[in-house]
Amino acid sequence: MLLFTPGPTPVPQNVRNAMSDETMHHRTPEFEAIFEQTRKHLFNLFKSDEVVMLSSSGTGAMEAAVINLCHKTLLNVNSGKFGERFGKIAIAHGLGSVEIKNEWNTPVSVEAVVEAVKANSEIDAIAVQISESAGGLRHPVEELAKAVKKINPNIMIIADGITAVGVEKIDISNIDCLIAGSQKALMLPPGLSILGLSSLAIEKIGAGRGYYLNLASEIKNQKKNTTAYTAATTLIIGLLEVLKTIEKDGGIEKLYETTALRAKAVEASLEALGLHVYPAVPALSMTTIDDENASQIRKVLQEEFAVNVAGGQDHLNGKIFRINQMGLIPVYEMAWVVNSVELALAKLGHRVYDGTANKVFNEIYFKIGK
Ligand SMILES: *Cc1c(COP(=O)(O)O)cnc(C)c1O
Numbered sequence: 001m002l003l004f005t006p007g008p009t010p011v012p013q014n015v016r017n018a019m020s021d022e023t024m025h026h027r028t029p030e031f032e033a034i035f036e037q038t039r040k041h042l043f044n045l046f047k048s049d050e051v052v053m054l055s056s057s058g059t060g061a062m063e064a065a066v067i068n069l070c071h072k073t074l075l076n077v078n079s080g081k082f083g084e085r086f087g088k089i090a091i092a093h094g095l096g097s098v099e100i101k102n103e104w105n106t107p108v109s110v111e112a113v114v115e116a117v118k119a120n121s122e123i124d125a126i127a128v129q130i131s132e133s134a135g136g137l138r139h140p141v142e143e144l145a146k147a148v149k150k151i152n153p154n155i156m157i158i159a160d161g162i163t164a165v166g167v168e169k170i171d172i173s174n175i176d177c178l179i180a181g182s183q184k185a186l187m188l189p190p191g192l193s194i195l196g197l198s199s200l201a202i203e204k205i206g207a208g209r210g211y212y213l214n215l216a217s218e219i220k221n222q223k224k225n226t227t228a229y230t231a232a233t234t235l236i237i238g239l240l241e242v243l244k245t246i247e248k249d250g251g252i253e254k255l256y257e258t259t260a261l262r263a264k265a266v267e268a269s270l271e272a273l274g275l276h277v278y279p280a281v282p283a284l285s286m287t288t289i290d291d292e293n294a295s296q297i298r299k300v301l302q303e304e305f306a307v308n309v310a311g312g313q314d315h316l317n318g319k320i321f322r323i324n325q326m327g328l329i330p331v332y333e334m335a336w337v338v339n340s341v342e343l344a345l346a347k348l349g350h351r352v353y354d355g356t357a358n359k360v361f362n363e364i365y366f367k368i369g370k
Contacts, residue, residue, distance in 0.1 A: 001302070002333055005310040006133055006163060006286035006324040007184040011238070015187065018241035019234050026233050032225040038236055039225065041243035045165065045252060046180075047172055048196030052218045053239075055232040058162040058181030061193035062127075063089050064213035065177045068205045069156040070095055070125035075116055077108040077127070080134025081313055082160060086127035096122055104135035104316060105279045105290075113144045117151055125156035130164035133184075134313060136288030136322055137279035145174035156204060163285035165194075166246075167326055169256050176201040182235055185285065185326040187242050192235040249328060260284055262334055263325045265364035269338045269357045273345060278320050286310075287323045294321045297344050304347065305340035335361055 208216025
């Protein structure tokens with residue numbers, strides 16, 4: 001079965017092999033050397049002033065960011081489940097909460113964020129997804145961060161890049177905290193999250209807040225290539241292998257280029273089948289199609305063509321399907337996925353098969369005739 005859900009994503013064979021050795025003790029020079037090397041690679045990927053790894057799924061890093069960087073009121077952008085989660089975290093910790101809510105296909109407007117910030121001087125942090133995975137949309141995070149910093153540079157910008165870090169280049173000039181998670185673009189099993197922090201964020205963190213998620217104690221330890229609590233040794237070994245693999249494969253810039261090209265080719269090939277792309281501004285991390293037959297299409301893809309794509313949650317349950325674009329995806333697998341969608345539509349009697357999907361995909365991906 002081809003796993004094409006936008007998280008979890010498949011773990012490459014060499015990464016699985018790297019993680020299959022005996023468990024290493026985390027308080028050893030041997031592991032500290034691995035930790036140090038991994039940090040170096042992460043600085044290269046995040047381009048931030050500090051990086052911190054946590055043994056938690058992505059939500060742990062979201063919570064760590066909120067409690068350490070927001071001391072008064074959090075403004076969260078809600079165009080889907082993950083954006084909504086930031087607000088729930090703020091409320092759970094007794095922080096003030098202001099939310100800008102939109103339909104799941106609609107990116108937040110920079111003006112709306114600016115207005116909200118101007119209207120409430122208690123807002124000291126903003127949390128937003130770069131790629132909101134619920135509907136596969138891209139928020140204008142860099143633009144909103146720039147506009148907010150012009151009003152007040154001390155407002156912390158928390159950017160959830162769980163389906164963006166490793167997918168596309170992110171301008172972090174105005175971002176104070178950039179979050180990644182292991183099981184999405186980083187091609188690992190779940191259980192590790194990473195935060196890239198600005199020096200302004202480190203200042204605000206001060207002595208830190210919370211206990212397990214106290215970022216001050218993690219920064220202090222991780223600078224010395226160790227962790228406050230037991231490190232997720234196996235996942236960190238896997239992460240180092242992933243980051244080395246990306247490098248061996250031509251580097252991160254090449255991965256960004258390939259991902260963008262593949263996403264474009266998939267989008268065009270599915271549109272050529274008459275399918276409709278759901279988000280107004282699609283993220284590169286996934287291709288999201290809204291279709292009244294989404295459930296049937298997914299079922300045929302899975303049962304007859306061995307392709308596993310994700311559906312939708314909540315009110316989008318049965319209304320969309322999402323095809324992953326994150327990671328080192330072999331092009332022949334993606335070609336099979338778009339071909340399978342065309343076959344499924346034919347099978348369901350929605351469209352006569354004529355090979356359009358693969359034709360369009362190949363023309364764009366391989367630049368045929370260009
Ligand atoms: C998956 C995801 C999360 C949550 O991560 P968990 O690892 O499930 O805790 C947060 N934000 C985005 C954008 C995601 O895609």
